[in-house]
Each structure stands twice: as C-alpha cells, then as structure tokens.
Amino acid sequence: xxxxxxxxxxxxxxxxxxxxxxxxxxxxxxxxxxxxxxxxxxxxxxxxxxxxxxxxxxxxxxxxxxxxxxxxxxxxxxxxxxxxxxxxxxxxxxxxxxxxxxxxxxxxxxxxxxxxxxxxxxxxxxxxxxxxxxxxxxxxxxxxxxxxxxxxxxxxxxxxxxxxxxxxxxxxxxxxxxxxxxxxxxxxxxxxxxxxxxxxxxxxxxxxxxxxxxxxxxxxxxxxxxxxxxxxxxxxxxxxxxx
Amino acid sequence: xxxxxxxxxxxxxxxxxxxxxxxxxxxxxxxxxxxxxxxxxxxxxxxxxxxxxxxxxxxxxxxxxxxxxxxxxxxxxxxxxxxxxxxxxxxxxxxxxxxxxxxxxxxxxxxxxxxxxxxxxxxxxxxxxxxxxxxxxxxxxxxxxxxxxxxxxxxxxxxxxxxxxxxxxxxxxxxxxxxxxxxxxxxxxxxxxxxxxxxxxxxxxxxxxxxxxxxxxxxxxxxxxxxxxxxxxxxxxxxxxxxxxxxxxxxxxxxxxxxxxxxxxxxxxxxxxxxxxxxxxxxxxxxxxxxxxxxxxxxxxx
Numbered sequence: 316x317x318x319x320x321x322x323x324x325x326x327x328x329x330x331x332x333x334x335x336x337x338x339x340x341x342x343x344x345x346x347x348x349x350x351x352x353x354x355x356x357x358x359x360x361x362x363x364x365x366x367x368x369x370x371x372x373x374x375x376x377x378x379x380x381x382x383x384x385x386x387x388x389x390x391x392x393x394x395x396x397x398x399x400x401x402x403x404x405x406x407x408x409x410x411x412x413x414x415x416x417x418x419x420x421x422x423x424x425x426x427x428x429x430x431x432x433x434x435x436x437x438x439x440x441x442x443x444x445x446x447x448x449x450x451x452x453x454x455x456x457x458x459x460x461x462x463x464x465x466x467x468x469x470x471x472x473x474x475x476x477x478x479x480x481x482x483x484x485x486x487x488x489x490x491x492x493x494x495x496x497x498x499x500x501x502x503x504x505x506x507x508x509x510x511x512x513x514x515x516x517x518x519x520x521x522x523x524x525x526x527x528x529x530x531x532x533x534x535x536x537x538x539x540x541x542x543x544x545x546x547x548x549x550x551x552x553x554x555x556x557x558x
Numbered sequence: 559x560x561x562x563x564x565x566x567x568x569x570x571x572x573x574x575x576x577x578x579x580x581x582x583x584x585x586x587x588x589x590x591x592x593x594x595x596x597x598x599x600x601x602x603x604x605x606x607x608x609x610x611x612x613x614x615x616x617x618x619x620x621x622x623x624x625x626x627x628x629x630x631x632x633x634x635x636x637x638x639x640x641x642x643x644x645x646x647x648x649x650x651x652x653x654x655x656x657x658x659x660x661x662x663x664x665x666x667x668x669x670x671x672x673x674x675x676x677x678x679x680x681x682x683x684x685x686x687x688x689x690x691x692x693x694x695x696x697x698x699x700x701x702x703x704x705x706x707x708x709x710x711x712x713x714x715x716x717x718x719x720x721x722x723x724x725x726x727x728x729x730x731x732x733x734x735x736x737x738x739x740x741x742x743x744x745x746x747x748x749x750x751x752x753x754x755x756x757x758x759x760x761x762x763x764x765x766x767x768x769x770x771x772x773x774x775x776x777x778x779x780x781x782x783x784x785x786x787x788x789x790x791x792x793x794x795x796x797x798x799x800x801x802x803x804x805x806x807x808x809x810x811x812x813x814x815x816x817x818x819x820x821x822x823x824x825x826x827x828x829x830x831x832x833x834x835x836x837x838x839x840x841x842x843x844x845x846x847x848x849x850x851x852x853x854x855x856x857x858x859x860x
Contacts (some may be wrong), residue, residue: 528582531617
C-alpha cells in the first residue's frame with residue numbers, strides 16, 4: 316500500500332447516480348480482487364473508500380454511487396484531472412480452485428468483476444447473481460457475460476430478470492448449495508449468510524484511516540472481539556462477523 | 559538546522575509526534591515508513607481492562623475535519639505491555655504511553671503496569687476523552703479533580719507525567735495551573751472538541767454514540783489559542799495538538815508556546831504526513847528567520 320497521484324482517463328455515468336471512473340496508476344498492478352482504495356476528493360478532509368471494480372496494466376476502474384457531496388464532486392471530475400489514491404487496502408476475496416457463485420447487490424456488484432476475472436482465468440465456472448432496484452439501475456451485467464459467466468438477475472420491481480431479491484432469483488434457478496462470494500447491502504448479506512454456509516462476504520463501513528490504525532470501522536466477531544473492516548476485512552468468512 | 563527538543567523524559571530528534579488514537583501502536587504505519595524518523599509516538603490509550611469501544615458508526619466527516627467516537631477501544635494494559643511495547647523497542651523514537659480510565663485508581667493501575675517497560679519514556683494522562691461516560695473528561699473539566707489524578711499519577715509513575723487537557727471547558731488555564739501545581743511535568747493540548755452531526759435520512763444523530771470529538775484543521779485556531787493562553791499561565795512545557803497538517807502549522811504552535819507537537823487526524827488523509835512535515839520543517843523555520851526549533855518556541859507570545 317502506498318499513495319499515488321492517478322490521472323483520470325474516463326469518468327462516465329453508467330446508471331442513475333452510478334459512475335465508472337478509469338484511473339491511470341501503477342497501484343493497479345498490486346490490486347487483488349475484493350480490495351479497495353482510499354480516494355482523496357478535492358475539498359474534503361477524509362478519503363473515500365471505494366472498491367476496485369477491475370484492474371488492468373496501468374489502470375484501474377472504480378464504479379461508485381454518488382452517495383453524498385464528496386462522490387458528487389468526484390462524478391464531475393474530467394479526463395485529465397488527477398486524484399490521490401491510497402492502496403491497495405483490505406484483504407480481498409480468496410482465490411480458491413473451485414467453481415464459485417458470486418452474489419452482488421447494487422454498488423456491491425463492482426468488486427465482483429475482478430473476482431470473476433480471477434476465477435475465470437483459473438479455469439473455474441462462475442455463476443453471478445445480481446440484484447438491483449430496477450432495470451435502469453442494473454450495472455455491469457454485460458461485462459460478466461463477456462467474461463463467460465452465467466448471469467442471473469433479480470430486480471425488486473421485476474423490470475429485469477426475477478422479480479424480488481437475489482435469494483428469490485437463486486431459488487428460481489434451483490441453486491441451493493454453492494461456494495459463494497458476496498458483496499452488497501447488509502440486508503442482502505444477512506439473507507445470503509442465512510442461505511449459504513460456505514463462502515465469504517464483503518462488508519462496508521464509514522472509515523477514516525482505511526489501514527487499521529484508527530479503529531473507526533469495526534464489527535464484532537462471535538466472541539465479541541472487534542475486527543477492523545478495513546484491515547482484517549473487508550472480506551470475512553460467512554458466520555465470522557456478527558451482522 | 560537543529561530540530562531537536564529536550565523535554566522531561568523525552569529526547570526528541572524533532573518535534574513531530576503522531577497523536578494518540580490516530581496511529582495505533584504504529585504497526586500499520588511501519589509498513590509505509592521507518593518509525594525512527596519520528597520525534598516520538600503517542601500510542602493509543604491504555605485502560606486497565608480490554609474495552610470494545612462504541613458501536614458504529616464511529617466516524618463522521620465534517621467541514622475541514624472529522625468527528626470520532628471510538629470509545630477507547632484497546633486490549634487492556636497487560637496485553638499492550640506484553641505485545642505492543644516490546645515490538646516498539648526496535649525503533650529509535652520516544653514512546654509516550656497514553657493512559658485512560660474511569661477512576662483515579664485506573665490511571666494508577668495502568669501506570670504501575672507500564673513502569674517496568676524500558677520502552678515508555680513518558681506518560682500522557684488522557685483526562686479529556688469525550689467519547690466514554692467515564693473517560694476521564696469528568697476529571698479533566700474540574701481543576702481540583704484534575705489535580706488529584708495528576709498527583710496520584712505522579713506518585714505512582716517512574717516516568718514524567720504529561721496531562722492531556724480537554725478544550726471543553728470555560729477556562730483551560732485554570733485546569734492547566736491546577737495540574738502544574740499538582741506536579742505535572744508537561745501539558746498536551748488540546749483533545750477533541752465535543753460535536754454532533756445529524757443523519758438527514760434517518761433524522762437522528764449520525765454517530766451511534768450521538769456525540770463525538772471534533773478534530774482536524776477545523777479546530778486548529780482553537781488549539782493555537784489555548785496553547786498560547788496556557789503558555790502564558792504555566793511554566794511547564796506544552797506539546798501542542800489540534801489540526802496540524804503542514805510544517806507551517808507546526809511553526810504556529812511553536813510560536814504560540816508549544817515545545818513540540820502531535821499530529822492526529824491528518825494521518826488519515828495522508829498517511830505520510832508526519833515525515834513530510836519533518837522534511838519541510840527546516841525550510842519553513844529558516845524562511846521565517848529561525849535557526850532551530852528551540853528558538854521558535856514561544857516567539858509569538860506577547
């Protein structure tokens with residue numbers, strides 16, 4: 316982990332309030348799937364922790380939602396502008412030599428792209444189940460198809476795929492047992508943890524340092540010990556953290 | 559350029575010390591740079607027993623700052639003495655042990671357990687944490703209680719005792735004078751200012767603890783003012799802290815009467831900030847006509 320001034324190559328809206336930013340940086344070559352970077356936004360004191368969607372040679376892609384003023388400023392930045400990144404941070408998803416079911420909800424979907432790439436590169440079968448509010452909020456579905464994944468989609472209003480949650484879509488597809496990696500909102504992670512016992516989930520929390528020093532982003536384990544989401548996580552085995 | 563500063567118990571090669579609670583025990587930052595570059599390290603608060611701390615959210619951003627309500631999370635003094643202090647021995651830097659508790663006896667217990675460590679060069683009594691019900695702030699806002707815990711700590715301590723004061727008082731010099739009279743070897747000021755943010759979607763305070771401690775550049779003028787007031791009121795050295803992000807900020811605190819500084823929240827924005835400040839300090843001192851750190855201390859006191 317280190318800091319770097321990254322140059323924005325592209326920053327475009329891909330769904331309502333969701334943007335994809337491509338940044339030229341050498342940190343990209345050190346990122347493992349499921350890790351995140353801390354982004355310094357001009358005019359704001361704290362960095363924003365944002366998961367890495369995809370990384371290639373000399374560039375990485377961040378897909379982020381404009382949740383507040385900081386990410387709104389980020390969304391207005393242009394190609395050629397620079398941003399300070401700090402990373403890579405966190406443990407990331409484990410790479411195991413087995414077929415995997417990736418489950419994502421909303422802006423929890425992006426880190427699963429690099430994860431799907433890693434599992435596909437290792438020759439594994441990858442099934443992806445993605446949940447969104449509606450069809451126009453659906454992001455990155457084609458990217459998973461390009462990577463050769465089987466893609467299952469759920470939307471709450473039924474405008475795309477199964478009407479309901481990712482759990483409903485998996486039931487409809489007849490998938491009851493799998494090795495899973497999941498990222499998404501807490502209600503989805505709770506439901507996924509109830510349904511599956513073999514796998515890992517990625518958590519989020521308001522962070523300050525992002526590197527394990529400040530104890531700002533903790534969650535208790537089953538024995539009541541504090542785990543740091545930024546450093547001990549963000550990825551935890553199912554059942555490890557008390558959600 | 560001579561950056562060194564000698565203070566009770568502390569032989570600082572430069573005046574820059576990461577502030578307690580913003581640097582853990584240095585392990586994470588040691589992955590980024592050599593901790594021996596630092597003048598010293600104020601390690602995270604130790605309490606007699608392990609503390610989980612507060613529920614999350616513990617962090618909220620503010621204009622030019624941050625609200626935190628961690629709640630003194632730590633593994634307890636025994637664990638720190640066994641696991642963290644021996645690890646810190648490898649670095650050529652001065653370790654300041656921050657001590658916290660609910661009662662005066664807690665402070666004495668933590669100090670007694672740390673006295674035998676060769677790594678600890680000084681204690682910093684945290685009688686100013688705003689984030690726990692009995693985090694010392696009750697002691698820190700009453701001059702007589704502050705003096706009492708200082709006296710008890712001094713009796714127990716094998717190292718010099720610095721007292722970290724809260725800004726959440728009407729007259730900080732009254733507390734400063736009381737702890738000086740009780741035998742404090744130095745002051746550290748300021749701790750965070752009590753604050754709150756509202757979550758507009760949930761219509762309730764954003765932090766789980768409801769209130770938190772404000773730090774960052776937003777509080778720097780308050781800190782400089784309080785360092786200045788205390789420097790005029792007491793004769794013991796002051797370590798200034800509050801919103802420092804640059805070498806120029808350090809010089810402001812030195813001019814206001816601080817002999818050294820602690821850097822806190824800035825570490826969250828730029829994890830290399832302490833070493834950058836140390837690198838830039840000689841040029842900044844020279845630019846304003848100073849030949850050493852010592853020469854700058856108190857230069858701005860009128």
